Amino acid sequence: MADMAMGVAEQRVYVSSLDPGMGKTTSLIVFLRKLVGSQDHRDVAVLVCLSRKAEIERIVRDVGLEEVDFAVLTSDEEINALSSTPPSEARVLFTTQQMLLSRLRGGRFETCPTFHYQGLPREVRVWDEAMEPGQVFMLSSDDIGGLLRFLRRVSADLADTMDGLMDRLRKADIGSLFQFPKLDHEVLQRAVALLGNDWQAAHVEALAELSGQQVRVCSGWGSQRVAVLARTLLPEDLAPVLVLDASARVRETYKLWAETRGGLTFLPSATKDYSPLTIHVARKGAGKSSWGQNGPALAKTVAEMRSQRLGQRCLIVHHKADKHLDASNLISDAIIPDALHNTSFLHWGMHQATNEYADVPVVILAGTFNLPPSQYLGLAHASLSLPMDKALPEAVVQRIALGEHGHAIVQAVGRGVTRGCSDGKCLPGEVYIIAAAGSGIEEALSDWFPGATVKRWYPADRPVLTGKVAEAAAYIKQRLKEDPTASILFQDVMGHIGCSNRSNFNRTIRRHEMFRLWLKDQGLVEVKLPGIRGKANAFQVELPLFAAAGVELPQDVQGSKI
Template sequence: MVAMADGMAPPSFFLSSLDPGVGKTTALINFAQHLLRSDQHKDVAVLLCFSRLEEIIRLVDEMGLNEADFAVHTSDDEVNQLSTTLPDEARVLLTTHAMVMSKCRCSNFKEAEGLRYQGEVRAVRIWDEAMLPGEVASISTDQLAALRDPLRLSYPPLAELIGRLERQLEVSGGKGTLMWPDVAEDTGISCRSARAGVGQRQATYLDNIYALSGRRVLLRKPNPAASVIAALNTRDAIPDDMAPVVILDASGRIRSTYDLWERNAGNLTRLRSGVRMCQNLKVQVMYRGSGKDAWRKNGEVLAQELASLINSKPDEEWLVVYHKGVNSGAIPDQVKGLLSSNPDRVSFLNWGKHQGTNEFRHIKNVILAGMNNHPQTDYEMKARYYGGIGDDQDVCMAHVKQMEAGEHMHHILQAICRSAVRQGIGAMCGPCNAYIIAPKRSGIRDNLPKVFPGCKVSTWHPTTKRKATGKVGAALLYVATHFTDRPEVVLMFTELQSALEISNSSNFRNSIRRNETYKAGLETLGVEEVTIGNYRHRNALAMKPKPFGPVEGASYIINV
């Protein structure tokens, strides 16, 4: 920051990935205050960029600057009134990521209107939280269909083009590529004109339709089971001439976007960092689907799991991070309605607002009631953009999975660090208990030690048992019958596999032994997998040995 103020910083994106709670924001506040008092830097101005309006409001309060020294430039007129100073006249300008990207969409940074100080580019540029220089532009068949009728009367040529594009996407089956037309040139209608007659959501769809103009787009299904088809490409969101800029993002050490950016673009510089040790953090993971679809289908069961856990500590405060867009945002009310103690001790924070805030830093119990998932196509497009993979090249699925894992780790770090984890002394985090619901295939449990070095990871056992059906139900019934009749006799896998009429051991392993309901059923029956004979792997089931204790019916206990 000093190098930028002195005009000595090279044109690079400088990433500071210090963990949450270490003091990045405090350092920023003190730097800005000292800069304004420095006689050697009277003409040096600062641009501060934040992800959320709430962070701007908080920082204005914490910085304690004179109103003449700062201005706020956002899309919210009420927030802008935090200062009456015009942006061009304020040494410190606070704005949002979205505003900067909007200003730079059709120009480079140095030409962007509304971000300069007395006509000159601000020398000190700070970007708080994640910076993604590339963004995914996409439009689906459903979104195209939602635009046809609103545009049919006011802009018939545009409505006709949209209908034609929708049919082309449907015919593709979600495979291959398509040369997207230049929408403005083909229809004679600008994006700004078309936006004027539709709602905000539809205006966003139009932005993407125009953003894809003249580009070869990939055609994909957002996920294999989806009926809709999307056209996708990427676009630059941050121009290179915004450098030098300092990025304050704790996720910098775990997010794949930065790794690929550093490797392929060459203009990202990592600043010295330090990682907090997390021996004071205990994380329990429940293997269960917890995305938006899972909450729609099994919301009652999931809400009961959260309530049972919260009820187990009736005198403590809790923070729950949840999906706001499910059932009209009803998850908080679902959970509160099941609590047997004061519901006011439970705070709820939805995904999308899980970064930046310090409001919950005193809370020692936090639940991630689901993961902040994105369509697989988003992970693919990010892997392509940051990996420099062209639209005419195949992308390695390992790179897509790496991108997905990095995004999951980023969201987990940011969400859990809203709690008491961000407190602590020196290199040690504050005491905290975290609980995560996630499917096993996500690999989240294996990545937790990377996100929180030294943390203790264990299993969060569900209180509501899943009903075993099909082959799994038949397997548990066979096991229960066997050990009821012959509790001392082991049950070989081959016998159980044969009884279930499963063709080979691989299918038996994948469909039965790895099934979470089956494993929970064995636990309930008091049965475990064992190795019989000269085998390297487990090949049978046996009753668990009873723990050593007093002999039933004995009149005394020997003190050994």
């Protein structure tokens, strides 16, 4: 920020990825106060772009500038009234990211006087929260069908064109290129003038952007197909600009942008130590479609998670309600009444840039924030600045998808007490997450939250051990009852349950999910005893538990490797 103020910053996008609660916003606040008060920088002006209007109110209050020194520019006159100073005369201009995008409309920053100070572009530019690598436009065959009745009021010819287009798009192969017809601009303008709701507005806007463009076809629900187009979002001359994004370190969009497009620099950072945090993961599908199909059962799962910490405040992050589903109501009905008074709810989309829950020690993510596959595809093209007619490198869409999951989860978890920081560590907290088994989320949590303890979570009525698995567990338990220091050889367990094939034993017993959980509950680990073949060849109570109990270890296992 100082380099921008002095005019020596290179024309790049600078990304600060300090985790939630590590001082990004505080640094900005202190900088604004110092800059406005500096006699050496009287002509230097600042543009601060925030994600939501509520954030503007908060930062204006926290900075505490004189009204003459700042202005607010949004679509909300009540927010704008926080200062009577005209934007062009204020040293510091607060606006929303959406306002900047709508006013630029693909043009250059230097030719947009709306954001200038005394006729010149502002030198210091700060973008709070995520900066997308580009704008993704999507329109499905179903979306086109939903517009037909409205478009027929505007132009019968346009409606007929869209009717044929819907049919062709639905028959297109997934992954293929698709040419959108060039649509009459004046007709689209008439359509915009007649728009009746936000849904129509969004889809007519997408229609105008896709007009005459070659797009990529992506899968949708069932036979539905989605046309996808990605475009560069911001003009190059917005740089230098500072992006304050707490979850940038887990997002693949920034990494691919830096690797391939260039012009982006990660500022030196310090990753928070999350060792005081415990994350419990339930492996269940809990996207919005899963909630639509299995809402009451998922609500019961969330309620059971809530019951683990009844005496503590809890924040539950859930899917936004619509006319088909209200997850917060389902969860509220499932939670015992005594727990509701200290339980807060926040829907995805409102899960970042708020400190309201910074003292809440328990956070439950009642499912994950899944974007459509078409959005991930578009973000991949935008991150690489790759035209839609060029093939993406292998697995890049999967990288983008997992990174976006990480972005949402780090932001949501950061609303709670763990956003606090003491000696480089987060404050102690508990997080419960419901995530699909094949999503890769559980495996990535240790990278997203370095040092945190990640545990598998099962409901109280989880399946019991049965068959050979139950026989193996009963045998091990009996042996330990006879001798708590015993090392139970795999071959002894195999002999007891009548299993002669080691591969079958590994597959059906050792790797059985409920058996592995049972071992963990019993404090048992697999060990390698000397003189016997195999990387691991026996079950044994974990060594630290022996020491804690004052049990003297047998000589042959004191040096064994767990």
